[in-house]
Amino acid sequence: MTLNFSFQRLWAVIIKEFIQMKRDHITLAMIIIIPLMQLLLFGYAINSNPKNLPTALIKGDQSSFTRTLIQSMKNTEYFKFLDQPVTEKEANYLMSIGKIQFAVNIPPGFSRKLIRHEIPDILITTDATDPVAASNAITAVNALSSRLFNRDFQGSLSYLVPDPQAFNLRLHIKYNPELITQYNIVPGLMGVILTMTMIIITALAITREYERGTMESLLATPVRPLEVMLGKVIPYIIVGYIQATLIIAAAYFLFHIPIEGSLMLLFFLALPFIAANLSIGVTFSTIAKNQLQATQMSFFFFLPSILLSGFMFPFYGMPKWAQDIGNILPLTYFLRITRGIILKGTDFIHTWPNVWPIIIFMVFALMLGLKRYRQTLD
Amino acid sequence: MNQTAPLAIDVHGLCKSFGKKEVVHNLALQVRTGEIFGFLGPNGSGKTTTIRMLCGLLKPSAGSGTCLGYDIINESLIIKTHVGYMTQRFSLYEDLSIRENLEFIARVYKLKNRTQRINESLDRLKISKERAHQLAGQLSGGWKQRLALAAAMLHEPQLLLLDEPTAGVDPEARRSFWEEIHNLSTQGITTLVSTHYMDEAERCHRLAYIAFGHLLTTGSIPDVIKDAGLHLWIVKGDDLYTLAEKLRLDPAITHVTAFGQTLHVVGTDAAMLEQAIQPYQNNHYQWKQAPAELEDVFIHLVSTAKNNHG
Numbered sequence: 187m188t189l190n191f192s193f194q195r196l197w198a199v200i201i202k203e204f205i206q207m208k209r210d211h212i213t214l215a216m217i218i219i220i221p222l223m224q225l226l227l228f229g230y231a232i233n234s235n236p237k238n239l240p241t242a243l244i245k246g247d248q249s250s251f252t253r254t255l256i257q258s259m260k261n262t263e264y265f266k267f268l269d270q271p272v273t274e275k276e277a278n279y280l281m282s283i284g285k286i287q288f289a290v291n292i293p294p295g296f297s298r299k300l301i302r303h304e305i306p307d308i309l310i311t312t313d314a315t316d317p318v319a320a321s322n323a324i325t326a327v328n329a330l331s332s333r334l335f336n337r338d339f340q341g342s343l344s345y346l347v348p349d350p351q352a353f354n355l356r357l358h359i360k361y362n363p364e365l366i367t368q369y370n371i372v373p374g375l376m377g378v379i380l381t382m383t384m385i386i387i388t389a390l391a392i393t394r395e396y397e398r399g400t401m402e403s404l405l406a407t408p409v410r411p412l413e414v415m416l417g418k419v420i421p422y423i424i425v426g427y428i429q430a431t432l433i434i435a436a437a438y439f440l441f442h443i444p445i446e447g448s449l450m451l452l453f454f455l456a457l458p459f460i461a462a463n464l465s466i467g468v469t470f471s472t473i474a475k476n477q478l479q480a481t482q483m484s485f486f487f488f489l490p491s492i493l494l495s496g497f498m499f500p501f502y503g504m505p506k507w508a509q510d511i512g513n514i515l516p517l518t519y520f521l522r523i524t525r526g527i528i529l530k531g532t533d534f535i536h537t538w539p540n541v542w543p544i545i546i547f548m549v550f551a552l553m554l555g556l557k558r559y560r561q562t563l564d
Numbered sequence: 565m566n567q568t569a570p571l572a573i574d575v576h577g578l579c580k581s582f583g584k585k586e587v588v589h590n591l592a593l594q595v596r597t598g599e600i601f602g603f604l605g606p607n608g609s610g611k612t613t614t615i616r617m618l619c620g621l622l623k624p625s626a627g628s629g630t631c632l633g634y635d636i637i638n639e640s641l642i643i644k645t646h647v648g649y650m651t652q653r654f655s656l657y658e659d660l661s662i663r664e665n666l667e668f669i670a671r672v673y674k675l676k677n678r679t680q681r682i683n684e685s686l687d688r689l690k691i692s693k694e695r696a697h698q699l700a701g702q703l704s705g706g707w708k709q710r711l712a713l714a715a716a717m718l719h720e721p722q723l724l725l726l727d728e729p730t731a732g733v734d735p736e737a738r739r740s741f742w743e744e745i746h747n748l749s750t751q752g753i754t755t756l757v758s759t760h761y762m763d764e765a766e767r768c769h770r771l772a773y774i775a776f777g778h779l780l781t782t783g784s785i786p787d788v789i790k791d792a793g794l795h796l797w798i799v800k801g802d803d804l805y806t807l808a809e810k811l812r813l814d815p816a817i818t819h820v821t822a823f824g825q826t827l828h829v830v831g832t833d834a835a836m837l838e839q840a841i842q843p844y845q846n847n848h849y850q851w852k853q854a855p856a857e858l859e860d861v862f863i864h865l866v867s868t869a870k871n872n873h874g
């Protein structure tokens with residue numbers, strides 16, 4: 187009878203953890219402050235639709251066409267041209283030191299080619315280290331391309347009214363070839379914040395018992411490993427939900443992200459994800475020898491989660507090996523779930539392929555933790 | 565519960581190594597049901613390690629035996645439900661109140677009438693209702709010890725394993741603690757208690773002494789003293805310090821220890837001992853022969869063990 191799982195003992199651990207959590211004001215504050223802080227920090231990036239970005243003009247062609255082009259670019263308000271045109275070399279230098287965001291290169295013979303219907307090139311180079319800054323401007327230039335020269339080709343030149351594409355906009359995106367779109371970030375942030383806090387909190391759970399010496403008393407009782415592990419996971423599910431609610435509320439009210447799908451479904455599917463992260467945290471804490479190690483392991487898990495899950499870089503743009511790693515991580519699937527539900531209004535059936543891998547991950551993590559849980563002080 | 569088992573603890577050949585270092589060597593221990601058994605030895609001699617092996621907190625490197633009739637290797641989970649273990653270092657939750665700690669223990673042991681039993685145990689240890697709401701971390705050493713004892717006894721175990729329960733506790737608290745242990749003993753509850761205090765050793769029914777991981781002696785106090793085969797002279801007088809220095813040079817004298825205003829001069833051979841002290845039997849000193857005391861025995865055992873194992 188004492189050998190088996192007992193809900194009463196599990197309950198004992200849950201209550202104890204709750205009381206301890208309640209008394210641990212610093213951790214409690216962290217649980218609320220970290221997500222808010224991250225949201226605000228990322229929020230700046232998201233909100234910024236920067237205009238008047240410094241732009242250098244490399245002029246190889248002088249004509250009314252180029253003047254029109256430059257003027258229209260100015261009219262988008264995204265570009266602020268330097269007073270003087272520069273050479274290509276100067277432009278490269280200015281960009282490398284961060285003085286300009288864009289370099290617009292209108293090659294010699296641009297106008298001639300345009301009249302001859304040869305669809306000439308314009309090369310716009312952009313520093314995409316800050317991709318959010320660049321992306322709106324680029325969208326604006328793209329829109330220019332098709333409607334720009336209609337006015338100039340009136341009258342006798344009207345036969346020249348250009349095709350949908352009068353010239354080729356060659357975009358050269360420097361330093362960070364991947365562009366992240368803003369709506370991806372906030373829904374993704376929910377998964378990122380949950381990953382970080384849930385894992386850290388529970389990673390400390392068991393090592394703390396060792397460091398405070400309380401493990402000796404705990405091990406002397408008949409409490410079973412699974413009871414301890416679940417007892418340490420369950421109270422924090424509530425914490426996870428508090429964070430999730432904060433983030434969704436912020437996404438909606440602060441950043442005006444439309445929520446296309448069902449909020450209920452989103453909350454429901456947050457459960458396996460929260461539980462999976464708590465499980466991996468508890469498992470780390472059974473392996474780590476002290477709290478420092480537990481923290482390090484958490485970061486070791488957190489880094490690939492952020493980099494390879496599709497949060498930072500588009501998942502399918504990553505090399506195969508990175509995708510393979512990403513495919514193991516719960517965050518990868520949860521990002522698809524949240525983006526799916528929030529941005530695309532995906533229903534349960536269509537999110538399911540991204541739900542079960544999370545559950546499998548959780549079960550696997552718990553099993554590993556159980557295997558590693560030391561039942562003696564050896 | 566195995567009421568018919570005459571031995572509450574019966575282990576033999578117990579060894580424990582941490583890495584290459586063997587800290588408990590071939591230890592055998594028999595503790596009878598209902599007895600108060602003292603477990604003595606210098607710091608680092610392996611007492612805590614042995615106690616931990618008895619209640620399943622450490623896996624012995626070798627050896628076997630039973631605790632309350634259950635196998636210490638395979639049935640440690642059952643042993644845990646019948647044993648109350650009080651750790652040497654306070655190991656309850658400092659961020660929980662006294663009552664919350666006891667509630668946790670009560671739930672973990674699935675005790676019925678939880679509140680009632682907690683109240684009873686608080687009463688027995690003279691912890692007031694108000695104090696019960698204090699955080700354990702804010703308690704003084706004596707109160708922590710009371711709480712730890714209450715927690716170890718809450719599930720009414722048959723066997724108490726108490727690891728230096730009175731270290732750093734004031735004499736009054738120690739006295740009431742021993743009263744409680746003797747009280748439990750009359751109810752048939754077995755106690756194994758490790759201690760440094762000689763007066764506490766003398767309150768035990770039987771005891772064992774270990775040093776360097778080796779069991780040096782075990783039995784009742786008279787047996788232990790008799791087995792040691794020591795002869796003791798007690799000397800009073802002026803400048804005992806110089807006398808002690810001189811006596812220590814004689815190989816017939818195994819040791820000389822200061823006890824207050826006297827010296828204990830101990831040897832294993834009565835005749836040789838008498839011969840050794842003969843030069844100093846003058847009117848500067850008053851010599852008196854006496855039966856060896858427990859402390860003499862322990863001092864003797866440790867110094868011998870140091871030569872053999874240290």
Ligand SMILES: Nc1ncnc2c1ncn2[C@@H]1O[C@H](COP(=O)(O)OP(=O)(O)O)[C@@H](O)[C@H]1O
Pocket residue numbers: 563582587605606607608609610611612613614
């Ligand atoms: N977990 C451990 N790892 C390594 N050495 C240990 C460990 N626990 C105890 N020891 C060593 O074993 C010896 C006996 O320790 P212990 O059983 O605590 O002695 P006592 O309780 O008699 O003071 C000591 O030398 C101690 O340093």
Ligand SMILES: [Mg+2]
Pocket residue numbers: 608611612613652727
């Ligand atoms: Mg000890």
